[in-house]
Amino acid sequence: MNSMQQKFATFDMNNNNSKQDMCPKKPKFGIMFDIDGVLLRGKTPIPGAAEALKALMNKEETEYEVPAVFCTNGFGLREVKAATLSDKLGVKVNPDQIVMSQTPLEMFHEFHDKWCLVSGPEHDGGSKRVAESLGFTKIITIEDLREAYPYLDWVDRTRWPNQQVEDDDSFPTIEAIVMLGEPIRWETNLQLIIDVLVTQGKPNQPPCIEGPQLPVLAVNMDLQWMAKANIPRFGHGAFLVCLENLYKKICGRDLEYTALIGKPSEITYEYSQKLIEEIATGLNMPELDTVYAIGDNPLTDIYGANMFNLFLDKKRREIEKKKREFELINASPKVGRRSRSTSDAKVEQTNHNSTDSHFSLHGDITNVRGIKRCTSVLVCTGVYKPELGDPNQTIGEDEVFQNSELEPSISPVAPPPTKRKDSVIDHGHRDLPYTEEMTRADHTVFDVKRAIGKILELENWKY
C-alpha cells in the first residue's frame, strides 16, 4: 500500500467510524470566532461573550471541549492578543488558538529562506519581530533599504543625505515582498516597494518592467476600519489601493499577488480549519464535520466563509477525481506505466497566481480531513446592523437591538458610506469582487451568546 492508498484508506475508515458514532460525547464541529465586534468592542467585552466561551469548556473552565480559534485581521504577536483576550474576558485563551492576519504566513515555507522586503506597522512588536515569529530568516526592512540605497526615499527633503553617499553594492537582491499591514510614511514604502518591483529586487539597477514580477505576499486587505472618529479610518487595503494603482500607472500592467492573506481570503480560513483540526486531534476527536464561523462583518467574515465553501467544494471534486484516477490505475496495472505520485500533483499546483496556489506551499491536496462545510453565523454587535429587506435578516425582532449596554467603539471594518440602497460600493479587494450572494450568512443572531446557543442546538451538543 503506497502513501496515497494509505491516505485514502484513512479517509474511508474515518467515514466508517463516523457512521458507527463510536464517541457520542465528542463534538463533530469547531468554531472560528472573529474578535472585534463579536467578543470585544475595542477594549470592552461584549456582554455574554465570556459566557459563550465558557459554554464550550469543561466544567472547571480550564480546557475547551469544542475546538475554537480566534481569527482577526489585526496585526501583532499572537501571545499579546491571547493575553488581551484572556484578560478582558476572564476566560483562558492560548496563543496557539489565535490567528492574526499574518499568522498563515507560517505555512509559506518557500519564502522563509528567501530575502524578503518586509513592509508593515511598527506597533505591537513591529514588522521585523512579527516576520521572525512567522519563520522568515532573511528579513530586509524598509529602513535597511533606505540605508543601502540613500537616494531612493526622496519625497521628504529633510531626509536627503547631507553629503555625497554611495549605494551598498553588496546589498542582497530582494527575492520577494511581504506586506504585513499599513506602514507609516506611505510615500516611502510605496516608492521603495515599486523600486524593488521594477528592478527585480536590485534598485540601483535601471528599471525594466518586462519579464516576470517578483512574488508579492500581502496580509490584511481591509480598506477601512471603525476607530474613534465618526468616519472609518484607512486600513492596509487603502495602502494596497495606492500601491496597485501606482504600479499600474508606472508599469502599465496589473500588480499580481502571490497570495492575499487575512479574512476574507480562503488561505486564512484554510489555516484556521487546520488549526481547529490540530486542536481536535489533541482532544482525541476522530472527526470534524463543520466549522462555524461567527463574525460581525458580511464583507469579510461571511464573504470569507462562503468563499471557503466554494473552495472546499472544489477540493472535494479534485479528491474525487484523483480517487477515480487512482482506482483506474490500480484496476489495470501495466508494466512501465508510472503511477501519478503525490509529488507530481504538487508540481502541477505550483502556480503562485492561482487562488489555490498556497496548497503547494504547505501540504498535499490529498492530505485533508473530512470537514464538509463552513457555516456562517452573523452577529449584530459590530459592523452589521439589520435593515428591512436585508437578506441576512432571519432573526426575530425581539432579538435585535435589545442590548443597549454596548458603548460605540472599535469594530474591525467600516460599513460602506451612505448611498442609495440599490447601488453597492465595492469596498472589498480588487481581486475579490463583491456579490450580494457571497455576503449572505447561514444564520443571523443578535450576539455571540445566541450564536453559541444556535450552534449547540444545531449540533445537539450539551444543549
Place this chain on the structure above:
Amino acid sequence: MNSMQQKFATFDMNNNNSKQDMCPKKPKFGIMFDIDGVLLRGKTPIPGAAEALKALMNKEETEYEVPAVFCTNGFGLREVKAATLSDKLGVKVNPDQIVMSQTPLEMFHEFHDKWCLVSGPEHDGGSKRVAESLGFTKIITIEDLREAYPYLDWVDRTRWPNQQVEDDDSFPTIEAIVMLGEPIRWETNLQLIIDVLVTQGKPNQPPCIEGPQLPVLAVNMDLQWMAKANIPRFGHGAFLVCLENLYKKICGRDLEYTALIGKPSEITYEYSQKLIEEIATGLNMPELDTVYAIGDNPLTDIYGANMFNLFLDKKRREIEKKKREFELINASPKVGRRSRSTSDAKVEQTNHNSTDSHFSLHGDITNVRGIKRCTSVLVCTGVYKPELGDPNQTIGEDEVFQNSELEPSISPVAPPPTKRKDSVIDHGHRDLPYTEEMTRADHTVFDVKRAIGKILELENWKY
C-alpha cells in the same frame, strides 16, 4: 457704445495698428522658457544658456527686449527661483518673470476669500506661506485640521492622543481643497482630504457622498521626476494617483478637479501668455503674434504647447461667433430685445469642471490680445533624447549629442520606463490622455542656444 462694443473696437484697432507696422524694431513674439533641462540641470547651468538669454536683452544686458518668462512645475516662492536663476546663470531674472507650478492660482480670486484646506510641501517657504503669496486669506493647513479633529489622523499610533480629547466644533467648514505639491506622510493628507470631501468640509459630521463635490484645485501633475537615483522619483502626480483611486474606491465615483494647474495644463500656458503680454505692454510692444515655448519634455512642455494651441483656436472661434452675434444685434435693433452682455457670457462659463472653466475666474473671454500661436521648440539637454524614427527628430545629426560637458543630474520629469517601442505607457494625468500627435514639437534643436538662434531667424529679429 456699450462695454462690449468698446472692446471689439479696441480689438479691431489693434489689428489695424499691426498692419501699419508702426514700430518695426519691436519684436512681435515672446518666449516661455522651461528651466530644468533647458537652462539648468539641477544646479548646473546648461552651456550656452546665459548667452541665449543675453541675446534677448539690450546691449547693456540690463533689460529684456524680448518678453520672456520662466515656467517650471517646481514648488516655492518666485523670488527664490528668480534669485537662483540669476545667481547660477549670471543673467538678471525678475521674480515677476517666474511661473512656478502654483503661480496661476493668483488668478483664482473666487477662492481667495474661501476657507481652503491647503496640502503641500513644507520646503522652499512652505505651503502656507506660498498660499498667502498667491492671495489666499483663509488658509487651513493639514496640521490645523489634525488639531481641530484629533481622531482623524489614525495610521501612526504614536500620534494618537494620550487622553480623551474633543473636536473643535467652532472650526470653520472647509469650502475648497488646494493641493500645491507632494506632502510628506501621505497617509495623513490622503485621509484628511478624503474626510473633508466625504463630509462636505466638516469632518466631524457623518459621511455623505451624495450631492456636489467640494471644489478641488491641484497644482503640478508630474507623476515622477529624475533626481539623483537611477530610477525616477514620485512627484505630486503620484500623490494624485493615490487620492483619485482611494476616492473612487471609497465613494464609487471619480474625483473631479475644478482646475489642474502646472504644465501641461492650458491654465499655465494661458497664465504665461498673459504675463508675456503684460511685459510686452511695459515694453511698449503694440502686438504679439507668437509665443515660443522652449522645453525638454515632450509629455509636458510640448503636449502643453499643443494643447494651448487647440485652446487658442477654440477661443478664436468663440470670439468670431460673438462678433457675428454682436453685428447681427446691431444690424437689426428691436425694441424690448435685450442684447447679450458680457456678464451673461460670464455666467454661462461658470462651470468649474470644464477645461476652460478658469476663464470665468479671471476675465472676460473677449478681453484677449492677438497671440495667434504657441510654437514649441524641443531641446535635447534634458529628458528628451532623439531616437531613430522619432517624429520629433528634425535636427541635423551634427547638432545632436555633440555637447559632452553636461553632467547627468536633475531634470523635471522622468522618461517612461524601458518597454517595447510600440507600447507607450501613459504617464500623464488621468484627465489629459496621451496621443503621439500632442507630443510632437514644431522644432527640435540641440540646446537652448540653438533654440534662440532658430527663433531669431524665424522672426528675422536682430539676426
